[in-house]
Amino acid sequence: MLNYLWAFMILLGVIFAAFTGRMDQVTEAAIESAKEAVELCIMLAGVVAMWMGLMKIAEIAGLIKSLAKKMRPILRFLFPKVPDDHPAQHYIATNIIANMLGLGWGATPPGLKAMEELQKLNKDKQTASTAMCTFLIINISSVQLISVNILAYRAKYGSNNPAEIIGPSILATIVSTLVGVIFVKIMMKVGKK
Amino acid sequence: MKLVLMLSQFMIPLMFVLIIGYGLLKEIKVYDTFIIGAEEGFKIVLKIMPTLIGLMVAVGILRASGFLDVLSDALTPLSKLVHFPSELIPVALMRTVSSSASTGLILDLFKTHGPDSLIGRMTSIMMGCTETVFYTLSVYFMVVKIKNTRYAVTGALLVSLAGIIASAVITYQFFGS
Numbered sequence: 455m456l457n458y459l460w461a462f463m464i465l466l467g468v469i470f471a472a473f474t475g476r477m478d479q480v481t482e483a484a485i486e487s488a489k490e491a492v493e494l495c496i497m498l499a500g501v502v503a504m505w506m507g508l509m510k511i512a513e514i515a516g517l518i519k520s521l522a523k524k525m526r527p528i529l530r531f532l533f534p535k536v537p538d539d540h541p542a543q544h545y546i547a548t549n550i551i552a553n554m555l556g557l558g559w560g561a562t563p564p565g566l567k568a569m570e571e572l573q574k575l576n577k578d579k580q581t582a583s584t585a586m587c588t589f590l591i592i593n594i595s596s597v598q599l600i601s602v603n604i605l606a607y608r609a610k611y612g613s614n615n616p617a618e619i620i621g622p623s624i625l626a627t628i629v630s631t632l633v634g635v636i637f638v639k640i641m642m643k644v645g646k647k
Numbered sequence: 648m649k650l651v652l653m654l655s656q657f658m659i660p661l662m663f664v665l666i667i668g669y670g671l672l673k674e675i676k677v678y679d680t681f682i683i684g685a686e687e688g689f690k691i692v693l694k695i696m697p698t699l700i701g702l703m704v705a706v707g708i709l710r711a712s713g714f715l716d717v718l719s720d721a722l723t724p725l726s727k728l729v730h731f732p733s734e735l736i737p738v739a740l741m742r743t744v745s746s747s748a749s750t751g752l753i754l755d756l757f758k759t760h761g762p763d764s765l766i767g768r769m770t771s772i773m774m775g776c777t778e779t780v781f782y783t784l785s786v787y788f789m790v791v792k793i794k795n796t797r798y799a800v801t802g803a804l805l806v807s808l809a810g811i812i813a814s815a816v817i818t819y820q821f822f823g824s
Contacts, residue, residue: 459781459785460701460702460705460785463705463706463708463709464704464705464708464709466709466712466714467705467708467709467710467711467712467714468708468712470712470713470714470717471708471711471712471713474712474713476711476712476713479711479712480708480711480712482711483707483708483710483711484704484707484708484711486707487700487703487704487706487707487708488700488703488704490703490707491696491699491700491702491703491704492696492700494699494703495692495693495695495696495699498692498695499688499689499692499693502688502689502691502692503684503685503686503688503689503692504685504688505688506684506685506687506688506691507680507681507682507683507684507685507688508662508663508666508667508681508684509666509684510680510681510683510684510685510687511666511667511669511670511675511677511680511681511684512666512669512670513684514670514675514680515666515669515670515672515673515675516673517666517669562691562786563687563688563691565787566691566694566695566786566787566790569787569788569790569791570790570791572791573791573793576791579792579793580792580793580794580795581793581794581795581797582788582793582795582796582797582799586788586791586793586799587796587797587798587799587802590783590784590787590788590799590802590803591799591802591803591806593778593783593787594778594780594783594784594803594806594807595778595806595809595810596775596776596777596778596810598775598776604771604774604775607750607753607754607757607762608757608762608767608771611754611757611758611761611762612761612762613761613762613763613767614763615763616762618768619768619771619772619775620775621821622768622772622814622817622818622821623771623772623775623776623814624775625813625817626772626773626775626776626810626813626814626817627775627776627810629776629809629810629813629817630776630777630806630807630809630810630813631806633805633806633809634802634805634806634809637802637805637806638802641798641802
């Protein structure tokens with residue numbers, strides 16, 4: 455899937471550029487994007503390392519475990535195949551909590567750890583498990599309470615009330631997350647695996 | 648509203664105080680533990696880097712080719728039909744692949760229309776309830792080397808579409824025509 459998607463994006467771009475005469479822009483964009491990706495990673499390395507360090511303390515101290523325990527009824531409903539107290543459950547809980555707090559990059563490390571743990575439970579290592587699909591769909595439905603970046607941008611561009619969008623955003627998030635939950639529940643019934 | 652803004656400013660410092668305080672309370676070697684976690688985090692970023700390079704190059708090429716502009720132009724009649732501002736189509740499309748690229752488009756809209764315009768508000772709400780679908784899926788799946796993603800892409804796109812429709816409807820409801 456990703457092989458095709460990636461190739462499709464590049465081939466389409468290059469062929470399209472050939473017809474519109476924008477080959478030089480494409481060359482520049484390719485090189486610039488590669489550079490940008492590395493710059494982004496260097497920045498990321500600092501932030502993610504800091505965040506993971508902090509999260510390690512929370513983990514060892516048992517803070518995550520107790521939060522995950524509070525979320526257990528929800529997790530059990532969404533991930534019936536993931537056993538209680540499995541590390542995957544903790545990382546999923548951490549990821550959802552970090553997402554809710556609008557911590558953006560802070561949610562990625564526990565999210566990736568969750569995938570690694572889910573992979574350990576997965577029988578067919580090439581194929582996504584139901585739990586993985588559920589996790590990613592819920593993750594992408596963006597269970598977010600505060601979008602810190604957007605508030606900052608709005609303030610910067612002279613909004614009279616940067617925070618006025620928080621309430622409506624939460625409403626919209628609830629709708630999309632609900633759609634996600636309904637979808638994964640239907641898929642669990644249909645594609646039993 | 649000021650309280651909410653203040654809260655979001657306090658959020659991260661507060662987490663430091665709470666977590667480190669809790670760690671001390673449980674008599675944990677907080678600094679040593681922090682270093683172990685930080686090292687893990689660093690390794691994760693190293694793992695992501697090749698993926699990110701590959702993806703950002705593909706998005707960069709697609710954007711530079713002008714394909715996205717043509718696509719949003721082609722979709723304008725359809726967006727008029729459902730009262731969705733056509734200015735937001737490139738943002739909605741970009742949002743699925745790249746957070747930084749869509750942020751660039753949004754800042755552009757803020758500059759031309761103002762953050763308190765209908766378009767400004769709708770983009771703000773949209774950004775708050777959607778995710779970078781393709782980026783997230785590929786990074787998460789690549790970390791565990793999954794080849795067959797089953798219904799994850801369909802579900803993720805469905806959820807994003809729901810988010811976009813919801814933000815449009817909710818913006819009209821809250822902020823009028």
